[in-house]
Amino acid sequence: MSEKINVAVLGLGNMGKTHVKAAVASPWVDKIIGFDPDKDLSAGCAEEFKINTVDNLDEILNDSTVALVYIATPNDTHVDLTERVMRAGKAVMCEKPMGENLADAKRMVDVQKETGGFLQLGFELRYSKMYAKAKEWIDNGMIGDVVNTHCRYYASEFHGKDTWRSNSPGSLIGEKLSHYLDCQRWFVNDEVENVYSIHAPKVVEYFNHPDNHQINLRFFNGAISTLVFNMFLPESDGSDPLLDVMEKQSDDGHYLQHHIFGTKGGIETDVFRRRLRRWEFTDGVKGLESKIAEIITFPKEEDLLWFHNVHDQNIRISELVAKGLPPENTITDSYETMKVCFAAEVSENENRIVKLNEL
Ligand SMILES: NC(=O)c1ccc[n+]([C@@H]2O[C@H](COP(=O)([O-])OP(=O)(O)OC[C@H]3O[C@@H](n4cnc5c(N)ncnc54)[C@H](O)[C@@H]3O)[C@@H](O)[C@H]2O)c1
Incomplete structure (x- = not known):
């Protein structure tokens, strides 16, 4: 040593x-x-x-x-x-x-x-046991070529009134969603060509920035990704917990899921159900068939190892x-994710598709 x-x-x-x-x-x-x-x-x-x-x-x-x-x-x-x-x-x-x-x-x-x-x-999501397993399945060719990824994230308001986060001139995209956009780049394993992002009027009126986003990415290899984020709807105590009671957390409005669609299978990661699943597609007699090939769950005590x-x-x-x-x-790889975040902000502010190479 x-x-x-x-x-x-x-x-x-x-x-x-x-x-x-x-x-x-x-x-x-x-x-x-x-x-x-x-x-x-x-x-x-x-x-x-x-x-x-x-x-x-x-x-x-x-x-x-x-x-x-x-x-x-x-x-x-x-x-x-x-x-x-x-x-x-x-x-x-x-x-x-x-x-x-x-x-x-x-x-x-x-x-x-x-x-x-x-x-x-x-x-650190690149060190998450859940996302690392999904990446391992992808790299081992178990779902074929990744063509589409969706991330759905519905969170409680955990930034608070009059905090540096709520008052920040920077948006939630860099502060929070950069993690999930980084995962999408990692899963697709290609660079983003362009970004189109929109947001609705705020629900959290004391934020200095939007509290919701729909971010669409198109990669050079033709794959696409969507990230839908809403900071409202969950029943919660304001600290975005992984709640103690499995039945409640999986059914109370908290969602943090990725769906990764490949040419030969699919993957779902689900934080609030503490579960990841892998599908296999096969060429059946009557048409394309799909079955769930693997399910992995993890205990509450390991939440942080499997997630952040x-x-x-x-x-x-x-x-x-x-x-x-x-x-x-590398910092140059992380910079590519940050470019996607800032391109999404430009896209929202100027209401247009933004090519990354124009930044
Ligand atoms: N990777 C993740 O999942 C993750 C999660 C939470 C926060 N973060 C990041 O961590 C950072 C801190 O977030 P937080 O939730 O701990 O905020 P926080 O407000 O709880 O803590 C920030 C601390 O920094 C101190 N500080 C301010 N200026 C300083 C300076 N010049 N030198 C030293 N200390 C200074 C403040 O006094 C405060 O105690 C943010 O950038 C946030 O985005 C990352």
Whole structure:
């Protein structure tokens, strides 16, 4: 095993705590240093996780023992922090999105190119056991060529009044839907040629941006994808839970499903039913036949491993940095997903199909 590394976590809010927990669990991490301008939060985190915290970022930037920095701060700080940390010679894992506009995202790519450093974005759904299994089925040819993918996501309002999310000038597309658009690019395994996106009037009136989207993608290979997102309808307590009671969560208005249609079969991933299924199509005597060939379910205790697997993503990133290896998901690939997000915003604002190569 390579030597252990020291890491830092910037931003100790909801996501930052998840990053601290993963760092505590990582066999590749020695010391953990946290920084958050909210002093009470910082002190609470130091106490809860037995980590050191500092009062300003420079203490981390000037600490030559810190090899890797996890950035879990509000979206409008991602670009500047990534640049400062990378120019201080440290590896970076930054939460999505890559800033709030395309210029921000491009700057992150440029900084990585200029410094030659390690930079991976937090698209942890690529480490989800559920989506990784779907991808494995696709790559093994079990559903033939992917021609169409649908994602249906109905969520509770979990951003809250007067928070940085509700007030953000950036839309929910980069902030939230980038994960699911990234999955669609990953499943189709081709680049998006153009995007057409529309949204309806808001239900959540205190948002500074739309709360619903219908995003259509057309890939160069002819495949298409649709993502339908509505932040209303579920019965919930406002925290977008994977509810305890299976019967209720599968029937109360929460949906997060992908349907992946191939030439030889199909796949369904269903977060709220904790289930994924695979269909096989065969050429029957009377016509094309279809049967469900495989069903996988997972227990509540494993929700986060099967869905938002930040835990394994972060442990893996600490291993890569400790071993001097490059990122598993390159920043240029993540940039392609961010381009799709920003193209969808342009499409909505200008009511037209947007070709990615015009951005
Ligand atoms: N990958 C995912 O699934 C996922 C899930 C949730 C959040 N996120 C991302 O994580 C980031 C943080 O989200 P959150 O829910 O934890 O928000 P949060 O508001 O709970 O926490 C953000 C923290 O950052 C601190 N902060 C602000 N500016 C800072 C700076 N310059 N340096 C250090 N700390 C600073 C704030 O004081 C706050 O405590 C966002 O970019 C969000 O998009 C990703």
